[in-house]
Amino acid sequence: MTALDQTPSNESRADGSDHVTAATTAATAAATAAEAAAAAARAAASSGPDRVGIDTVEHAAATPETPMPWRELGLKADEFSRIRQILGRRPTSSELAMYSVMWSEHCSYKSSKKHIKEQFGAKTTPEMRRRLLVGIGENAGVVDIGQGWAVTFKIESHNHPSFVEPYQGAATGVGGIVRDIMAMGARPVAVMDQLRFGRIDHPDTARVVHGVVGGIGGYGNCLGLPNIGGETVFDSSYQGNPLVNAACVGVLRHQDLHLANASGVGNLVVMFGARTGGDGIGGASVLASETFEADGPSKRPSVQVGDPFQEKVLIECCLELFQAGVVEGISDFGAAGLSCATSELAAAGDGGMRVDLDKVLLRDPTLTPEEILMSESQERMMAVVAPANFPAFEAIARRWDVEYSAVGEVTDGDRLVAYYRGRRVLDVDPKTVAREAPMYDRPYARPRWQDALVTDSPARLARPVEAAELRATLLTLAGSPNLCSRAWITDQYDRFVQGNTALAMPDDAGVVRVDESSGLGVALATDGNGRYTKLDPRVGAMQALAEAYRNVACVGAEPLAVTDCLNFGSPESPDSMWQLVTAMEGLADACLELGVPVTGGNVSLYNETGESGRVDSAIHPTPVVGVLGVLESVASVVPSGWRAPGLELFLLGVTRAELGGSTWADAVHGHLGGQPPAVDLDAERRLARVLVEAARGGLAAAAHDLSDGGLAQTLAEGSMRHGIGAVVSLDPVLERDGVTPFEALFSETQARAVVAVAPGRGAEFTALADRHGVPWVGIGRTTDAEPAGGALAVAWADEGFEIPLGELRAVFEDTLPRHFAG
Helix, strand or coil: CCCCCCCCCCCCCCCCHHHHHHHHHHHHCCCCHHHHHHHHHHHHHHCCCCCCCCCCHHHHHHCCCCCCCCCCCCCCHHHHHHHHHHHCCCCCHHHHHHHHHHCCHHHHCCCCHHHHHHHHHCCCCCCCCCCEEECECECCEEEEEECCEEEEEEEEECHHHHHHCHHHHHHHHHHHHHHHHHCCCCEEEEEEEEEEECCCCCCCHHHHHHHHHHHHHHHHHHHCCCEEEEEEEECHHHCCCCEEEEEEEEEEEHHHCCCCCCCCCCCEEEEEECCECCCCCCHHHHHCCCCCCCCCCCCCCCCCCCCHHHHHHHHHHHHHHHHHCCCCEEEECCCCHHHHHHHHHHHHCCCEEEEEHHHCCECCCCCCHHHHHHCCCCCEEEEEECHHHHHHHHHHHHHCCCCEEEEEEEECCCCEEEEECCEEEEEECHHHHHCCCCCCCCCCCCCCCHHHHHHCCHHHCCCCCCHHHHHHHHHHHHCCCCCCCCHHHHCCCCCCCCCCEEECCCCCCEEEECCCCCCCEEEEEEECCHHHHHHCHHHHHHHHHHHHHHHHHHCCCEEEEEEEEEECCCCCCHHHHHHHHHHHHHHHHHHHHHCCCEEEEEEECCCECCCCCCCCCECCCEEEEEEEEEECCHHHCCCCCCCCCCCEEEEECCCCCCCCCCHHHHHHHCCCCCCCCCCCHHHHHHHHHHHHHHHHCCCEEEEEECCCCHHHHHHHHHHHHHCEEEEEECHHHHHHHCCCHHHHHHCCCCCCEEEEECCCCHHHHHHHHHHCCCCEEEEEEEEEECCCCCEEEEEECCEEEEEEHHHHHHHHHHHHHHHHCC
């Protein structure tokens, strides 16, 4: 499940009770949309000739005027009319349930599909597809990384459930993305998360943070999957709409790749894994696909409940089923549950499907057929199995103690038919459900408030000048909510389980070994900056890609492919739709220029809090971009912090006075305005070549990109990473680039990195940079280690300052424990 809820206005009461009340109401309201719909369906079914109260196809044809709860299930009037036109009658309550979830924004992408095709589809060249084994449209993208190995990876959101019930919302977000990877025939090997929370000192933020972090750690740790990276950002725009974007990476041999479809007449359709319960009913159609008015009816169904131990055995069971060759394909149960699994499998196959809902293993025997179809219970999979292979399937499932049931079969023809208690309750063309949902070309326009936001430049803000002021500013930023240590969060995750993690947070990218004999490995970085995107959606999306691309290169990996999670406001708002379309255009153009294809991802819409059209009505538009890279050997991996004294420090790239949307403007002045840093993708490409070649040649002892917080934050993190100090001169930067000491330290100009080079190899490194046309300056060297003499010393002209690493570390590590550890 993906998109966000709409909660009461951003104009929160000081005590935070508005958001607490919203969450409590969402979690406990008895009259959910799903319950209302089920009750209405039962009433409709019992009002006609079917004496047992089942809304059959025959009953629906005979009672065309029976009221249907289409609005409660998230459908619009014209969509319901179209369903009636497709069927030639009113839908049964079971058919209505299926169409409502599959035509939801979350499942159908009806507001973004047009732009996905026009941008990511049309702008992917044959050269970009060269190493792409599976692209957009499947459970996850798959990339050839060489030596017969492939990697599948994807990022998705579980935002709204993580506000309603943070622990389970986040936990099931991890579980869902892992099952997408499993369905491709891959073994999941690592996870990563991108988190956005409200203001750090807001009374409701701690509730969400504790739950989300606990859910991610609890589920991922129990699965035995290392959590290798991500980001955490605090901003008031996410107060009622936290973002929980979960990514997963899986590995497989080329021959083990599997795609799911229902083919072969007579083949069995088998559900296996957890039993079906009432959790998550209506999630995709209501929870993830609408804006919720503060004074409107409750439309918040229950959040799914996850069981990581069930998922762990399900992983092993699926891998053995694939290895044994006893399945034609496997699909996961995600949003829309059985409705999704059956309609998508049938639509992708060469026949129809018959399903007997009485054979679905239930956790709750009172579930109606509508609820069975809509349930989003977790840890479930669906397989297509030839009858001759079913005994072998059963043997493997029993060995892993996984429950299963053959609930149907592939049929001749083109109909998806479901029976309940021997009666036909569903008879549809599966393509109309899974592939022919409405596709909207929604209006969009640049917001009226955009010009005022952009013209409010940070140039008017007071800036530090003296050395003591710059020192204090560096400490302020190092301890600010969005730059401080994430150890309180990441220490709750197991980063090294399985023994294949070569790098993990807080390094620039996570790195996992794929092949033990050759050392072949992959790197993954995910990045996004909602502040930049608010100022300029095109530039913000491009910068998200550029930073992830740069981070992958910093660890020594060659960037190969992209996944994305686009978190935006209501598509029914021209303002939010403009942000989405503009960002997609920018991201697609940037991928084209850098030569990295988008393999898949997620669009999360309806992230609104309050009245649409206001400058503060939606979250900051937040395109999160993940870049996958490959390393020939993880032995050449480059860390982000320097590990020894005496290393030469070089700054790659040019520094400009770019502070629009910067962390300095936010942390010191609470300001958002102006232009974000300019994008230079050619500079990014050339920088990446230097970083990758320096890693392969053993020139780089450490490399750290410059982004949030600028050079100052990079130097601070590089020094604190292993407790090795540094002596830095800003003079070469000031003289070449014409910037002030403040701008040199805190500007967020992109396409830059600091590289630490072993003594005596500086000339080789600078020659490499010159070959690729990357500007460089030597800025200093690493010095003594903590605790004896570790310090960060920065000088220019005859001025400067020094900060002992102990003092810096105390500020850096205090913020999150102070707010959340109590």
